[in-house]
Amino acid sequence: MPVNDDTAGVIKSADRLFQIVETLKDLDGATVTELSDHLDLPPSTTHRYLKTLHQQGYVDKRNGEYHLGLKFLDIGGYVRHSKPVRREIKPTVRELAQETNEAASFIMEHRGLGVFVYRETSESGVNTEVRLGKRSSLHLSSGGKAILANLPEERIEDILDHHGLPQKTTQSIQDREELLTELEEIRERGYAIARSEHTDGVNSVGAPVRLSDGTVLGAITIVGPAFRMQGERLTEELPPLLLGKINEFVLNFSHS
Amino acid sequence: MPVNDDTAGVIKSADRLFQIVETLKDLDGATVTELSDHLDLPPSTTHRYLKTLHQQGYVDKRNGEYHLGLKFLDIGGYVRHSKPVRREIKPTVRELAQETNEAASFIMEHRGLGVFVYRETSESGVNTEVRLGKRSSLHLSSGGKAILANLPEERIEDILDHHGLPQKTTQSIQDREELLTELEEIRERGYAIARSEHTDGVNSVGAPVRLSDGTVLGAITIVGPAFRMQGERLTEELPPLLLGKINEFVLNFSHS
DNA sequence: ATTTTAGATTCCGTTTTGTGGAATTGAATC
DNA sequence: GATTCAATTCCACAAAACGGAATCTAAAAT
Numbered sequence: 001m002p003v004n005d006d007t008a009g010v011i012k013s014a015d016r017l018f019q020i021v022e023t024l025k026d027l028d029g030a031t032v033t034e035l036s037d038h039l040d041l042p043p044s045t046t047h048r049y050l051k052t053l054h055q056q057g058y059v060d061k062r063n064g065e066y067h068l069g070l071k072f073l074d075i076g077g078y079v080r081h082s083k084p085v086r087r088e089i090k091p092t093v094r095e096l097a098q099e100t101n102e103a104a105s106f107i108m109e110h111r112g113l114g115v116f117v118y119r120e121t122s123e124s125g126v127n128t129e130v131r132l133g134k135r136s137s138l139h140l141s142s143g144g145k146a147i148l149a150n151l152p153e154e155r156i157e158d159i160l161d162h163h164g165l166p167q168k169t170t171q172s173i174q175d176r177e178e179l180l181t182e183l184e185e186i187r188e189r190g191y192a193i194a195r196s197e198h199t200d201g202v203n204s205v206g207a208p209v210r211l212s213d214g215t216v217l218g219a220i221t222i223v224g225p226a227f228r229m230q231g232e233r234l235t236e237e238l239p240p241l242l243l244g245k246i247n248e249f250v251l252n253f254s255h256s
Numbered sequence: 257m258p259v260n261d262d263t264a265g266v267i268k269s270a271d272r273l274f275q276i277v278e279t280l281k282d283l284d285g286a287t288v289t290e291l292s293d294h295l296d297l298p299p300s301t302t303h304r305y306l307k308t309l310h311q312q313g314y315v316d317k318r319n320g321e322y323h324l325g326l327k328f329l330d331i332g333g334y335v336r337h338s339k340p341v342r343r344e345i346k347p348t349v350r351e352l353a354q355e356t357n358e359a360a361s362f363i364m365e366h367r368g369l370g371v372f373v374y375r376e377t378s379e380s381g382v383n384t385e386v387r388l389g390k391r392s393s394l395h396l397s398s399g400g401k402a403i404l405a406n407l408p409e410e411r412i413e414d415i416l417d418h419h420g421l422p423q424k425t426t427q428s429i430q431d432r433e434e435l436l437t438e439l440e441e442i443r444e445r446g447y448a449i450a451r452s453e454h455t456d457g458v459n460s461v462g463a464p465v466r467l468s469d470g471t472v473l474g475a476i477t478i479v480g481p482a483f484r485m486q487g488e489r490l491t492e493e494l495p496p497l498l499l500g501k502i503n504e505f506v507l508n509f510s511h512s
Numbered sequence: 513a514t515t516t517t518a519g520a521t522t523c524c525g526t527t528t529t530g531t532g533g534a535a536t537t538g539a540a541t542c
Numbered sequence: 543g544a545t546t547c548a549a550t551t552c553c554a555c556a557a558a559a560c561g562g563a564a565t566c567t568a569a570a571a572t
């Protein structure tokens with residue numbers, strides 16, 4: 001896990017600030033003491049940060065516990081909508097969900113992880129209650145693998161070095177060589193498949209959204225329960241549908 | 257506009273950090289120079305903050321321009337879902353949207369402004385493209401007025417002093433006394449109505465969600481085009497429906 | 513190809529600002 | 543009313559942020 005040693009010329013209090021915000025998120029709210037224990041900081045310091053955060057509206061205080069505030073909702077909402085990508089991709093994802101009667105989603109790569117940017121569920125689609133903004137390792141999902149396969153080799157190595165291959169189910173890919181081989185196949189085929197690799201009993205097909213200049217915007221995946229997502233449907237029927245829709249999207253997107 | 261003089265014991269760099277984040281949001285991305293001009297900071301300082309933000313993944317750099325990063329999406333998503341309120345209120349809002357065939361939403365008060373926390377649109381419902389997390393003055397909407405009416409008098413004064421009465425349409429309430437009188441009526445009646453006060457041609461009914469201890473969680477509103485939202489429907493039919501649903505919700509919510 | 517220029521980035525001595533231990537306040541619990 | 547545990551405030555000191563100036567980079571102009 002090589003970490004950038006670019007820790008020079010950076011504002012330390014800002015780093016701490018984010019540490020606190022992130023811990024507050026992980027602990028789902030906390031008191032001063034809990035936080036200072038977790039971060040190994042004196043309570044006075046912790047308190048000063050919380051006070052600052054509170055005054056700015058980024059943290060709320062509810063009977064002694066501090067919680068992340070609604071202001072993050074504001075910024076988060078902005079980020080989601082500001083991405084032209086999202087606005088554009090929406091109809092495509094929706095159509096896929098409707099036509100397949102499964103769930104469809106769009107994910108983007110950010111700092112080596114996959115981020116759920118948009119999701120559409122049809123009536124019968126699985127509702128894996130994936131939060132928008134949720135991050136997870138790229139090797140665990142078809143969309144993630146599709147993205148990974150289309151990054152420069154060097155980038156792939158970096159990401160794998162940095163994040164490793166955390167396991168979520170017994171089917172998760174464990175071996176780096178195995179993954180690299182599969183990525184090669186995905187590159188040739190143009191799409192990826194995942195069978196219970198992220199969640200047991202859930203399969204998916206995913207394909208990259210690549211712009212004309214070769215940039216990978218992200219990936220679209222169709223996700224469903226294993227009993228429906230199998231056999232010919234999974235390997236013959238859905239991939240062309242997905243690739244067709246993505247192609248359509250890319251054409252529209254480029255000359256706008 | 258009295259501002260807290262509690263600027264003591266607070267971390268200055270954190271304040272600046274958020275200034276930068278917020279400016280980045282307002283400008284929808286900016287270069288170092290643009291930012292330092294806007295904030296009247298030396299470029300070196302501005303740059304240091306951006307570098308920090310970037311290193312943490314909260315800001316992305318795309319050909320010289322800095323933009324808020326997807327990590328805010330992550331936190332924003334957390335905040336939305338972490339609120340037990342939201343999870344609980346969802347079904348109620350959805351039912352209202354379906355039964356009335358209009359749009360319904362849930363808003364909360366935060367620092368004197370209304371924040372859209374959740375919204376559900378039915379087929380024929382207006383789609384006022386309100387972003388979740390969007391903030392606006394309380395006096396402009398029925399939900400906002402419903403919340404305002406149920407805050408302690410002192411709090412109301414504070415909020416009005418602080419935010420004033422910005423106008424959005426010719427129908428927006430302009431006069432403080434007029435507003436206070438209306439709030440009094442709302443308190444008695446139990447619900448509020450807004451006619452083109454926020455957006456021309458859009459009316460709404462809103463009512464507060466109050467817990468048994470008197471705390472106001474927020475308000476639910478039913479929003480629709482003026483031509484459908486008028487006459488008896490607006491004043492006789494919808495209010496009892498709304499109040500009934502909210503009452504149902506509060507009962508469920510309290511013993512859980 | 514060469515120069516010019518505007519902006520991004522790094523450097524470094526100065527001084528402001530954050531730090532954390534200790535003191536104080538507040539609010540539960542016995 | 544006393545006790546205890548956590549939140550909050552205080553303050554002298556050390557560390558870290560500051561910002562002006564130097565440097566680097568890349569694009570525009572000649």
